[in-house]
Amino acid sequence: MSASTSVRESAVVLLSGGMDSCVCAALAVRDFDASFLHVDYGQRTAAREARAFNAICDHYGVESGVQRRRIARIDFLSQIGGSALTDAAIAVPEDGIDPSLIPVTYVPFRNAHLLAMAVSWAEVIGATVVVIGAVAPDSSGYPDCRPAYYEAFNQLLRVGTRDGHLRVHTPLLHSSKAGIVRLGLELDAPFPLSWSCYINADVACGRCDSCRLRLRAFHDAGSRDPVAYAKETV
């Protein structure tokens, strides 16, 4: 934590518990007076992700009360389905990534729900920043991870919030995944506590898109992922 006596901006940090948001958390505790939000939207590994969220918050000494740390639930996204992450009838692909397609793991318009929750909380507690670890290059091809999406969302905040001063901050948006690993290592981000696998909650599968992107990121950064994998597919 900073020993600076200057008043830092307050931020709500969306923390899924994956590698990107883990690095966002490391940046946020350095740069902001940060509160943390995790969303359980009925994804397959929701309980494992919540454990990662709490472990990362504990690591950074974030108070456990709801003033600083919240786990929120959305039932609606799994009720409507339409994604391999929320609908047990749709299999999570394990055969590799086709960058020309929006994959079936896309949860329709999910990030708008997460951002809306973070913005609402920010308005209530007077925070002026929402931090999200969206990544555009090397990503899964989700439309709500594109730079244009965040430009549009910030316009929405300028015209549609109480005083128009809230903004979404996307510190990793233009980073490569390998660059995110290198940044996390520099910041001593607690990668062993993070969880990215879409399928498993014990040993990461190593075959889903999320595991493949993560394994390749550590490989390209010349490092080794501290998380255990059933199979390492790079």
Add this chain to the structure above:
Amino acid sequence: MSASTSVRESAVVLLSGGMDSCVCAALAVRDFDASFLHVDYGQRTAAREARAFNAICDHYGVESGVQRRRIARIDFLSQIGGSALTDAAIAVPEDGIDPSLIPVTYVPFRNAHLLAMAVSWAEVIGATVVVIGAVAPDSSGYPDCRPAYYEAFNQLLRVGTRDGHLRVHTPLLHSSKAGIVRLGLELDAPFPLSWSCYINADVACGRCDSCRLRLRAFHDAGSRDPVAYAKETV
């Protein structure tokens, strides 16, 4: 219902059960292949509003299954509070409207939650339109009812959804409240089934902002609101 054989666009209609969304429903059953979404976000009169939603859907012969009609819950907005509609510790004003202020009944960034739910459902069922009864003139001064908000939201949809063809349709955005009453009367909208009061669930209070706006709307339209009031404040 239209007897036209042309294929109509599919729409998800946000239907709170108030007078504006009641008129939106009348427009939507005329113009779209419509499915209806109601959101219980822990507002004071949630149960009464859900009853209005179902009564209006029944009136228009909307099937009761979740393919056509959904009531979704959000717990988060009442958990964080910050609004007189979701926090029992904040009183709903009964003394009249100050158009220069954002009132304490503003639920922080609420409409983004409602729209995100409607858009997610639209993406899953292949609808291309989301209809919301937002009103800018004569409104309570909520920032998420401004025309610029809907322009920004539509930009978000162009760049951040699966195929970029979804849009939010705001047929009442530039209407006066009296104009909405006149339109509803022309369309034979079921105003007796609608509910607008922020406070009561039996006899409308007639004193909260929502009752005042509604009473004035019927008065200015030269009509009489079919809903019963404890006190009629125009």
